[in-house]
Amino acid sequence: MKFIVDNNVGKLAKWLRMMGYDTLFFDGSDDWEMIMTALAEGRVILTRDTQIMKRGVVTSGRLKAILIKSDEPEQQMRQVVETLKLDCQSGLFTICLECNQPLKESSKQQVRDRVPPYVFQTQNQYVECPACHRIYWRGTHWQAMTKTLEKFRGGS
Ligand SMILES: [Zn+2]
Numbered sequence: 001m002k003f004i005v006d007n008n009v010g011k012l013a014k015w016l017r018m019m020g021y022d023t024l025f026f027d028g029s030d031d032w033e034m035i036m037t038a039l040a041e042g043r044v045i046l047t048r049d050t051q052i053m054k055r056g057v058v059t060s061g062r063l064k065a066i067l068i069k070s071d072e073p074e075q076q077m078r079q080v081v082e083t084l085k086l087d088c089q090s091g092l093f094t095i096c097l098e099c100n101q102p103l104k105e106s107s108k109q110q111v112r113d114r115v116p117p118y119v120f121q122t123q124n125q126y127v128e129c130p131a132c133h134r135i136y137w138r139g140t141h142w143q144a145m146t147k148t149l150e151k152f153r154g155g156s
Pocket of ligand 1: 096097098099100129130131132133134
């Protein structure tokens with residue numbers, strides 16, 4: 001499942017990428033442009049804009065869009081997770097949070113000079129973004145994010 005997130009619910013983009021969902025952030029002002037992108041790439045629209053929900057492509061079911069109810073980001077995310085039964089666990093850290101590119105595994109030697117020494121000492125698994133070359137590893141940052149994502153799981 002792929003998404004396009006309207007700028008009125010922008011915070012969702014990072015969380016969805018964190019969970020491994022290919023997610024575009026739409027920062028334009030022309031709704032039609034967002035709708036065309038969603039149709040062309042098979043993306044689900046997440047928005048707070050009721051006008052989008054009234055468009056023919058949406059009411060006819062050709063395009064899937066979810067109207068986000070809350071103005072509070074955590075509630076918004078919970079709504080999306082529950083409505084679409086999203087997987088909050090298995091896709092963790094497969095997509096770059098900054099550029100939405102699939103991450104690739106890197107060996108310890110490849111990242112040697114690019115991570116802090118204490119990280120290099122203690123971590124053995126790394127993934128890297130082929131676009132921005134940001135490196136991700138497990139550890140405290142990862143644990144904090146896992147904890148964040150747990151909050152979005154329904155019923156737990
Ligand atoms: Zn990146």
